[in-house]
Amino acid sequence: QFNYRVILQTGSIKDLEAGKQCHTEVRYVSTADQALAVFAMLYEDTEKKSDMKKWTGPVRAIGSLKFQKLMAGMVDVHSSCSDEIKELVEHIWSEAMTEVTSILGDISGLKIEQVEKAEAILVKVRDAIKSSRPENIIQYLISEFYSTLYHKNESSDTVVGDKRRWLVKKQDMCQLIRDVISVSEMTYYETRAYVEAKYAALRCRITNLRGHQREEIEQQITSSLEGTDQDLTVLNVYEVWRQVEDLDFRHDL
Incomplete structure (x- = not known):
């Protein structure tokens, strides 16, 4: 029984990112020690090639989907970037923080669990609207949302008109809050935290x-x-x- 597999992909990174196929070899082994031994052998063989250079960032289409998701969650706070990208990251950070704090105020005490609970309530609101539930039930769920995620200048009483538009807006806001909290937790809510940490916490490549x-x-x-x-x-x-x-x-x- 083979419990592990080691995949070797060779080709051009540019071709991979363009969606082109590359040469793939798969080796199946039974134990973790065997998998590590195979990986070490392949790594040593690759290092001997003088025309190869290391790439530390995530690359599209390399490895299985499970591996790609794992790589997406890994953060390298020492990842270097150019001055132009640093300036862009700072601009993104500033805009996001301004947007969130203008709606919620100080978010240093906000936990990701609160955001997840708020998102779950929004799903209930969506389902209630979709199934044409009574207005009082929808309004109760909206009130529960605001109780979970306090807003400076909004409450359930201020929600009038098209509730679908309100729903989409709040779903986008929750995603934004998720991203900001992710960066804030990583940089300990320092407004002038070093830009590499902000860039890494965004989990993207610019x-x-x-x-x-x-x-x-x-x-x-x-x-x-x-x-x-x-x-x-x-x-x-x-x-x-x-x-x-x-x-x-x-x-x-």
Whole structure:
């Protein structure tokens, strides 16, 4: 009985990220010690190749889906990044913190369990709306949501009009709070925490595009502008890839 497998993939990272197939070898072994021995052998063979260079970040399509999800959850707080990316990360952090604190106030005491409970209530609200439950039941659930996640200037009494729109807005907000809490817990809620930790906690890869990739996107932006009097300068073009979301995305659509 084989309980472990060691996968060796060879090829170009660019080809993998473009969705192209690579050469894959799978070795099955019975014990963890055997798996480690096989891995060590393959690693040593790979290191002997002078044209190889190490890549520490997550890469699309490498390994099984289970392995990719595991890699997505691993955070390297010492991951280095360029000055341009640091500036972008700081901007993202500042905007997110401003958005969340304007709605909830101080979040240093907020726990992820509260957010999860609030999200569960939103699911109940969605189901109640979908099944056309009585208004008083929907309003009770909304009140329970605000009791779970205190808002500075909102309550169940302020929810009027299209509740579906309110629901989508609060679902997006909960996802934003999740991300902010993740970063905040990692940086101990320091507003000036070092940028590498903020970048790592986002669990994404940000690439400053250059060359023909940048030029292509610049052309798409400028061609989408209406009129000829638009004065626009593109300073930087970034690609943001978040592995967790990429794994759940329907690429066949």
